[in-house]
Amino acid sequence: MAKSTPATTALEKAGIAFTLHEYDYDPNAARIGMQAAEALGIPPARLLKTLMAKAGGAVVCVLVPSDKEISLKRLAAAAGAKDAAMLPPAEAERITGYHVGGISPLGQRKRAATFIEQDALTHATVLVNGGRRGLQIEIAPADLVKATGAKAAALC
Known part of the structure; x- marks a missing residue:
């Protein structure tokens, strides 16, 4: 199994169930x-890409399906x-402490306000980056929202 990352450590500390995929x-x-x-x-709609942006003057983390802009x-x-x-x-x-291609919404160096595409909440599970290139975390959307404090919105 893959070595732990700040993302997997954060989920383990929070007692949130997840599955790793390499x-x-x-x-x-x-x-x-x-x-x-x-x-x-x-399906690409279940794999959420992690994007870092600025909204106004604040750094934010954004989770959207990999097949959407x-x-x-x-x-x-x-x-x-x-x-x-x-x-x-x-x-x-x-800001995140991760390399591009491995940026996870979990376990970031500096916690940023997080936004998630509301359509992602309709899936039983979604996948987000696990904190390194080639590692994905499968997690229930409600648990992802709980772990990140994400706000759901129409972002695409």
Whole structure:
């Protein structure tokens, strides 16, 4: 089994059940989330990509299905901000403590307000990055919301 990450440690400390899935990470994939879903043989709507953004002046974490694109306008509205923009990769890595392609919404160095696409809550389980490239955590959406304090909103 994979070694623990800050994400898996956070879930274990919280007593939240999860399952780990490993796959061969392709750093050259055009869309990393889609490549992960395909490698694991799951529908892309169940694999949530973790995006780091700024809404107003605040850093936020955003979870959306790997086959969808985030609407920055909708994110800003959900966060009660005038505008939103994606963080540059280096800044996202510095804030989260994870490398791009391995950023998890769990166990981040600095906790950010988290938003989740509301449609993701309709699945029995979803997958999010486990804190390193090639590792996904399968978890019930309600437990993911509990662990991250995520606010559900229409983001895509």
